[in-house]
Amino acid sequence: MPVVELDRISKSYDQKVAIKDLSLKIEAGTMFGLLGPNGAGKTSSIRMMIGITLPDSGTVNLFDRPFSRDQLSRVGYLPEERGLYKKMNVMDQLVLMGQLHGLKAETAQQRARAWCDRLQIMDAADKKTQELSKGMQQKIQFISTLLHDPGLIIMDEPFSGLDPVNASLLQDTLLDLKKQGKAILFSTHRMDQVEKLCDSICLVHRGEAVLAGTMREVKSGYERNRVLIHFEGGRDFLGHPAVESFKEYAGQAEIKLKPGANAQDLLKSAAERATIFRFELVEPSLEEIFIKTVGEKVDA
Amino acid sequence: MHSALLIAKREYLERVRSKAFLLTTILLPLVMGGIMAGSIFAASKGGGLKHLAIASNDAGLAAAVKAQVQKGDNPPESVMVVAPATEADRQELVKQVDARTLDGYLWLDLKPGKSVPQAIYASRTSADVFSVSRLQDAVSQALMRQQLAARGMAADQVDDLLRKVDVKTAQVKNGAIITSDASKSFIGAYVMIMMLYFVVVFYGMNVARSVIEEKTSRIFEVLLATARPESLLMGKLLGVGAAGLTQVGAWFLLLAVYSGSAIAARAGVNGFASFGITPLQLGFFAIYFLLGFFFYSAVAAGFGASVSSEQEVQQFSFFIVAPLLVGLIMMSYILSNPNSALSVGLSLFPPCTPIVMYLRLCSQTPPMWQLALSVVLMVAAIWVAIWIAARIYRVGILMYGKRATLPEMLRWLRYS
Structure with missing residues (x-):
């Protein structure tokens, strides 16, 4: 009710x-x-x-x-x-x-x-x-x-x-x-x-x-297209075809995947070249969804 | 109704518990009494003329004027006569006035063959109207006495002739003559009207201010989520009105205590009747006070809801109470013409009713149907005022930052 x-x-x-x-x-x-x-x-x-x-x-x-x-x-x-x-x-x-x-x-x-x-x-x-x-x-x-x-x-x-x-x-x-x-x-x-x-x-x-x-419904409408990696070693996996863009900091990188790209391929490729401490497929934050949605509306 | 009473209780207690309420309740009668006592005292002091000189070329006239000046209430402490006076004497008098040993001198110049002298009163202040009129009386009386004596009238006959006649007033009520005291019923009406005016204006503005306070602090938004705007407004008016009545009640109590006291008895005051206030007037005072209060407070509340700051209320408050002022300005006309078409018309026009009808009542009891009609009209006007105010209240209170224009307010009346 x-x-x-x-x-x-x-x-x-x-x-x-x-x-x-x-x-x-x-x-x-x-x-x-x-x-x-x-x-x-x-x-x-x-x-x-x-x-x-x-x-x-x-x-x-x-x-x-x-x-x-x-x-x-x-x-x-x-x-x-x-x-x-x-x-x-x-x-x-x-x-x-x-x-x-x-x-x-x-x-x-x-x-x-x-x-x-x-x-x-x-x-x-x-x-x-x-x-x-x-x-x-x-x-x-x-x-x-x-x-x-x-x-x-x-x-x-x-x-x-x-x-x-x-x-x-x-x-x-x-x-x-x-x-x-x-x-x-x-x-x-x-x-x-x-x-x-x-x-x-x-x-x-x-x-x-x-x-x-529901929160889940709202978020599921948005792709998990962001990857957070903590690593040590070679960094040339950042040139992998699945990567659309990235930001690199000391020992970590924030990667945006191309639409439809497979994150597991990227993980394999990265593991071959560097030591991986953390690999996380991040779901979009509500803030990003908010800005994206409202921003799109403003553009429209 | 439950929430209206809760709000009324809150408004009442907040006002009655405040220091300002206690102060005005006690201080206002004291200040008013002080002003009255002060003006009576000042009037009895006779304008502060203490040391006077009378200079004339005619010694007889000067002596007669001196006798006359010393006769009245509160005579000067010293009156010096210079006669026959010369130009040198005048110089000397000027010096003395300058040196403050004299308050002023009266120069009387009686030309040969004339019966009326040229009179000049010289003093340090030019505006001592009270002393001047007193001297004027003295000179005319002295001349009259001289003339009458010259025509062979005995001194006691002159005294009899010049005695003041006191005109007493009487009032015709329902075909019978009853004694009344014009000055008393005027003072009674005046005190009551001032009280009515002060309380209606003061508490009406108080309502407007508290609406603005609720509007700016957004309390109203919380309250509106619990009760209807009409109940909230009614509660506010009831609470503030009760506070006003408490204050007026306290003043009446003080007046009753005073008028029943021994001090008052010595001053010839015994009960309310001494002020020319009858029980009927007292009853109608309460009725018109309440009606006037509710009417003007509802208007003020609607007004408060349509503006956004207290300053704006102050700027416009004059226009709200202007109809009450009409009654005050026309007071003496209404008291002496209580049944003219204008007086009757104004007394039935709701914004003017409380003061004008009360004035008519003080002068002569108006026909019963007019009293009844005025009350009915006022109740209707109050109902309309509250209905409109509640509308503006509900919508206006949710709009911030700008004053509403008239077309906007008219649109608000249609909003639900």
Whole structure:
């Protein structure tokens, strides 16, 4: 049962088309990456998922039912920029957010304390938001998104402004929530995070989905045409017919193969002439796929 | 409704707990009281004329004027008479004024055969209007006395004749004459109107500012993912309105404590009635305060959602409250012509209703149907204002960086 299902939604503002015929599905217990360059339409599509704006055409289903506002108590939304009351005490703020999502004040308070403890910001609970660092505020925002135990968690650039230690703390938390069966959507242009965390992705460019599917599906659409070799000895195997181009560094080389070339032939030829420490047929990184896809679209 | 109440509670507590709220609640009545006391004190001090000289070629006239000057409230400490005065005396007086031993001198030159002298008052300041009018009165009274005495009237008869007549006011209400005090009901209306104006403007702008704060900090985006814009807006208006009412309530409490106190009793004040404020007026004050507040706050909220910075709100705030100013500017006209077509028309025009209808109420109780109609019209206007504001709120708040043009705003009204 998909937790979110967008079916050919479109949205225009004045003359500008923000989203065109976008479809996607997010299953429970998976993490979904919504990718795209700045201004591609990521935030616009998220806003339609949670009813801040309505699509001009197409349908939005949440938890297997057409969108209605009462489902919002099962959704947690973290916007791209901090949305906190600056002058409000952190605990009061968390309790308010919990209450707005339908929790009782006491329940909200208990859960808020537990989360603050887990994310190591117990000291901040009684301070005003404006006294906190950017990273701390991001953690508070993160907690306010999760307090009501939502089945769908939507996060727009959740790790921006965090140092590596805190970013990995939040990543682990998200992976934990995924194990508990939550559907998690996060929108970013940081490909390395998506590659590590997401099960499926959708790449949006100029309001349209240009690439979508599970990580494996997406990558399998691209050939493994890159070879990384660590070696010692003769280097004339770099002139092998399978090699289209290469970059050579001290004791290693990065080779791009010709289309359809057999990497095993190259390995044999290299092994005859040099000692091989490492030979790896590298799959394309999401970043390369992203640049390639978006770049092609720009050219077109 | 649940979320509206949660938001209302937050807005209310944030305001009521702030230091600024405590300060204005306590300081404003003190400052207002201080200004009133100060102006009463200044008025009683009679313009600071302490040492005066009267110089004339006619000794009788000079003495009569001196007697008259010393008669009023708060007379000068010393009045010197120089008569008959010469040009050399005038030089001497000028020197004394320069040296500050004299505040000023009055030069009276009675030409032979004339009954009215030429009078010049010379002092260091040219704008001492209060002293001048006082001297003018004294000279005219002295002349009158002299003339009457010359015609053979006895001194006590002259006194009787020149006594001031005090005109008392009365009000015709429902066919019966009741005593009223014009100055009291004017002051009562004035204090209430200023309070209404201040609170509506202050809290209306407060709403606009808090909308902008939510817009710039993007809190609104989080809130919109939990509740409808109409509930959020209602919550905000309720919370801020309750804070305003708390403040006004505190002021009334202070006024009630003061008017019931022994100090006030000594000043002739006993309860609200002493200010010319009736229970009916108090009730309608609350009603029009709430209606006015909700109307102007909804307008201000819609406005706040369509601009991107606080400066812009400040630039335009005048235009938002301009209809309230119309009522203030026309205050004395409305108080004296409460039933003219213009007054009635303005009092039924929702943006002007709170102040104009309240003014009419202070002057004479308007027909019941007009009161009822004004309330109905205002409620309708508030509903429309909130509906429009919620639309602009929802769309405007998601647009950043530029102010919306009017055609854009009209398009936003159609967006869902």
